[in-house]
Amino acid sequence: xxxxxxxxxNLILDNTLQLExxxxxxxxxxxxxxxxxxxxxxxxPRWDNSEMDGFAVNALSCRHFVQLLVAGYIPAGSSAEGxxxxxxxxxxxxxxxxxxxxxxxxxxxxxxxxxxxxxTIKKAVKHGDYIRFRGSDISxxxxxxxxxxxxxxxxxxxxxxxxxxxxxxxxxxxxxxxxTGDELVAPGEIPAxxxxxxxxxxxxxxxxKEIGAxxxxxxxxxxxDESLGEKIALGLKADVLITSAGVSxxxxxxxxxxxxxxxxxxxxxxxxxxxxxxxxFGLQQxxxxxxxxxxxxxxxxxxxELVRPALLKMMGYQEVxxxxxxxxxxxxxxxxxxxxxxxxxxxxxxxxxxxAKSAGDQNTGILSTMIRANAIAILAAEQTRFxxxxxxxxxxxxxxxxxxxxx
Numbered sequence: 492x493x494x495x496x497x498x499x500x501n502l503i504l505d506n507t508l509q510l511e512x513x514x515x516x517x518x519x520x521x522x523x524x525x526x527x528x529x530x531x532x533x534x535x536p537r538w539d540n541s542e543m544d545g546f547a548v549n550a551l552s553c554r555h556f557v558q559l560l561v562a563g564y565i566p567a568g569s570s571a572e573g574x575x576x577x578x579x580x581x582x583x584x585x586x587x588x589x590x591x592x593x594x595x596x597x598x599x600x601x602x603x604x605x606x607x608x609x610x611t612i613k614k615a616v617k618h619g620d621y622i623r624f625r626g627s628d629i630s631x632x633x634x635x636x637x638x639x640x641x642x643x644x645x646x647x648x649x650x651x652x653x654x655x656x657x658x659x660x661x662x663x664x665x666x667x668x669x670x671t672g673d674e675l676v677a678p679g680e681i682p683a684x685x686x687x688x689x690x691x692x693x694x695x696x697x698x699x700k701e702i703g704a705x706x707x708x709x710x711x712x713x714x715x716d717e718s719l720g721e722k723i724a725l726g727l728k729a730d731v732l733i734t735s736a737g738v739s740x741x742x743x744x745x746x747x748x749x750x751x752x753x754x755x756x757x758x759x760x761x762x763x764x765x766x767x768x769x770x771x772f773g774l775q776q777x778x779x780x781x782x783x784x785x786x787x788x789x790x791x792x793x794x795x796e797l798v799r800p801a802l803l804k805m806m807g808y809q810e811v812x813x814x815x816x817x818x819x820x821x822x823x824x825x826x827x828x829x830x831x832x833x834x835x836x837x838x839x840x841x842x843x844x845x846x847a848k849s850a851g852d853q854n855t856g857i858l859s860t861m862i863r864a865n866a867i868a869i870l871a872a873e874q875t876r877f878x879x880x881x882x883x884x885x886x887x888x889x890x891x892x893x894x895x896x897x898x
Contacts, residue, residue, distance in 0.1 A: 495872075496764040496831035500797055503772055504811070506758060507779055507801040510730065512659040517651055520642045522703050523660035524807030529636040532653045534626035539590040542621040546581040546603060546610050547594040553616040558609045565591060581610050590622055597621035639809040661807030666699045667726035668692050669709040671719065671737040671746055672785060677711065691735040691790045695783075698794050704731075704802050719749035727753060727775055730805070733798060736785025738771050746782055747771060755780045763830045763872065766855040767793035788855045792833050795867070795888075813886040815869070818845035824877040826870040835864035838891050847885050865889040 494502065512526040541547065548559060559581040563574050567587040574582050574591035581598075582591050583605075590597075595618050604611040629635060636646050642660070650658055675689045676682050689711055696706035707729050712722040714737070726732035737746030738760070747760065755773040762770050766789035771782035779801055783793040803811040818838055824847075826832040835850040850864040851857065866885040870877065877883050 493761040493763055494759045496762055496796070499759055499762040499764075499770070499772070500800065502758055503779070503797055503801050504804060506772075506774055506777075507804050508777065509807055510662040510664060510805050513662045514657045515660050516657045517647055517655070520647050520650070520658065520660065521644065523642050523663075525636055525638055525640045525642060526659045526661055526807065528634045528638050529650070529658070531629045531631055531633045531635050534631045535629040535652065536623050536625055536627065539622055539624050541584045541586055541588050541590065541597045542623055543597055543599040544585050545583075545597050545599040545621065546605075546612075547576055547584045547591055547597050548581045548612070548616060549576050549578065549593055550596040550616045550618045550620070552576075552578050552580075553596075553598070553612050556612075558611050561605070561608060561610050563591075565589065583610075595619065595622070639807060641808070661805075663704050664730035664802060664805045665705045665707050666731045666733060666802065667707045667709055667729035668695045668699070668733050668735070669712055669722050669726050670735045670785075671712045671714065671722075673714045675711045675736075690787055691783075691785065694787065694791055695733055695735065695794055698791070698799065699802070702799060702802060703806060714745055716745070716749060716752075719745060720752065723749055723753045727755075727778065727780075730778065731802065732775075732778070732780045733794070734780075734782045735790050736783075738769050738782040738784065750780060750782065762797070764796070765828045765830045765832050767796065767833070768830065770797060772797070786855045787858050788835075788861060791861060792867070795886075796833065813888075815884045816845060816866075816887060817882045818847035818866070818868070818885045819843075820877045820879060820881045820883055821846050821848035822879060824849060824868055824870065824883060826872075826875050828872075830872050832870040832872075834868040834870065835860040836866050836868045836885060837863060838866040838885055838887065840891050845885070845891065847883060865891060 556579055561583055562580040564583040565571055565588040567585045571589040571591040576582055576591055576593035596616050598612055598616055602614040670689045670692045674687050676686050678688055682688055692708055696708055699706040709722050709726055712718045734746050755775045757773045760771040762768055769784045770793045773780045781798050783790045800811040824834055834853055836847040837850045838845050838847045847868055851860040866887050869884045
């Protein structure tokens with residue numbers, strides 16, 4: 492039942508469905524994903540209007556008259572009804588105000604002199620100057636935001652401009668997180684001999700929250716059927732359940748059996764990847780259930796490579812995988828596992844491109860390398876060694892900076 496990494500990820504994504512839509516107010520839309528195309532409700536601008544404070548004129552008149560009689564004033568927010576620009580006249584106008592009849596250009600105030608009755612035009616004027624014509628930005632019924640778009644401040648400005656107060660977006664999943672093991676204690680407790688403080692729940696919750704989903708911390712389940720059954724039942728009330736530890740082959744690795752007793756149907760157990768190999772995936776009435784290893788590094792890599800893409804798909808993202816970048820190796824990166832290998836690396840920018848070097852000891856018990864790493868190098872199962880200056884695929888996890896120049 493061991494799956495290659497790519498087969499495992501594809502199985503997960505094939506069995507993960509987008510969540511339903513919910514209507515969300517404008518103030519909460521940043522980072523949300525649109526469930527349907529948004530069509531412009533009207534032309535924008537809705538009417539011809541002035542780009543500048545100045546004078547609405549007929550360009551032809553400005554060829555024959557140095558001075559024009561100012562016949563009226565149109566401030567922003569008012570109507571142009573009753574105003575007309577006739578030969579030899581102009582209308583004073585403010586930015587955004589509607590263009591009056593007979594006008595085909597606006598002269599900015601800085602290109603004029605105004606004595607209170609007449610305006611002197613000091614520069615040449617041509618048809619269309621400083622007028623924003625109806626529909627010149629957006630046409631009515633035009634698709635302005637496509638399904639699957641991530642809403643940013645610019646999109647929210649547009650939605651507000653069309654007088655919308657809320658809009659349907661994909662719901663964000665509630666992700667239940669459960670750590671398992673008699674040896675675990677919660678942060679804040681003083682561990683006795685042989686006990687370990689649970690960090691996995693918190694790193695997984697942070698990773699869930701970082702992508703916009705909602706973590707639900709279930710605490711720690713003990714290694715017995717009653718405790719596991721109770722916690723798993725609570726977790727299955729969420730949209731997704733992630734368990735940590737208890738899925739290997741030890742005598743007390745009871746999570747798989749407890750999940751099956753709760754109605755979770757296994758899809759696969761074990762992936763040909765390192766770290767993160769003893770990962771399981773199942774479904775409970777279509778609900779994704781992930782069982783990650785208890786080792787902190789394996790848990791985080793498993794989430795990054797297998798869980799994160801599924802959660803993004805549930806939230807409506809079109810692109811759920813981090814892009815791959817090419818980086819030149821500094822030193823040596825090795826893969827003797829015969830599996831897809833994920834190495835913690837430090838990537839820097841140079842004048843000739845990205846370079847990657849090991850973030851340190853790649854043992855899965857070494858947490859400090861996750862702190863130093865800003866990228867993951869991916870070595871395919873058949874790729875055993877990358878030497879100095881070879882190119883390797885990397886997924887960037889954070890900012891990449893130029894190294895400090897000490898010269």
